[in-house]
Amino acid sequence: SHWNVELTNDPQFLPTIKAAGCQFVYIQIGKTADNSLKDYWEYAKGVAMACEDAEILYGFYYLTEADVESEMYMELWFITKFFDTLSTLDLKSNKLPFVLDFEADGKEKVEEQEQLKLLINHLHSEDIIPVIYSSESMLSKLEETLQNPNQEYWMANHALDETGIAPGQMPATMRENPRIICWQYTDDENLLYERGVDTKEQPIDRDLMPYNVWAYYKGLE
Numbered sequence: 001s002h003w004n005v006e007l008t009n010d011p012q013f014l015p016t017i018k019a020a021g022c023q024f025v026y027i028q029i030g031k032t033a034d035n036s037l038k039d040y041w042e043y044a045k046g047v048a049m050a051c052e053d054a055e056i057l058y059g060f061y062y063l064t065e066a067d068v069e070s071e072m073y074m075e076l077w078f079i080t081k082f083f084d085t086l087s088t089l090d091l092k093s094n095k096l097p098f099v100l101d102f103e104a105d106g107k108e109k110v111e112e113q114e115q116l117k118l119l120i121n122h123l124h125s126e127d128i129i130p131v132i133y134s135s136e137s138m139l140s141k142l143e144e145t146l147q148n149p150n151q152e153y154w155m156a157n158h159a160l161d162e163t164g165i166a167p168g169q170m171p172a173t174m175r176e177n178p179r180i181i182c183w184q185y186t187d188d189e190n191l192l193y194e195r196g197v198d199t200k201e202q203p204i205d206r207d208l209m210p211y212n213v214w215a216y217y218k219g220l221e
Helices: 002-008 013-019 037-054 069-086 110-125 136-146 172-176 210-220
Strands: 024-031 057-063 099-101 131-135 153-156 180-186 206-208
Touching (some): 002 013, 002 037, 013 037, 024 099, 037 057, 037 069, 099 110, 110 136, 131 136, 131 180, 172 180
Parallel strands (some): 057 099, 099 131, 131 153, 153 180
Antiparallel strands (some): 180 206
16 A cells, blocks of 8 residues: 555565565555546556566455445546556456445444445446455445345454464454355454564565465364
8 A cells, every 4th residue: 555655666575575475465446535546557557567576366346435426436437447557457366355445443434335335336337356354343334235145245353462363362253154255353453563574564465365274173173
């Protein structure tokens, strides 16, 4: 995201994080409240090309903040236009699902949930099937609003403040809901710095994708 521009401008950044054990990267392509969508677009394509060179898996996400229909249609136009452009490129490592980042901020956000539902329905009609990133507390509200038993989620639960996952630390929500396919378990630790790679101590979110999460969970049974 824009927090990591200084890092991603370094041509050695992606090869370095791959060597440090990072398995995937998600790239922000825009957000509703920001008018510099073209800047995001160019940034996202640049990072994607760097991921291609480094042969590291990646996907894209959009921070959705629409609470009225006009904003929802702006998001729809931008996202579909972005993917139309991607279809003209020869991309081999763009293998991860598109993600809609829905930030709850402790609010009900009823209007935003309704616009999210409309946006998802429109994206489905364009054969873009998004995963929704949101907080653990928001997941049940979203499931009730969307009423789609096939919708998949990326849960943000920043419950850990130490490296690694000890038995019992995985949230019950993660174990009980098979539609949660990814878990971001901290946002205040620096994976690279802990492994001895100097990133000027800027935080890098740590996440587990399904094959890591379920392998760990099965080990607890």
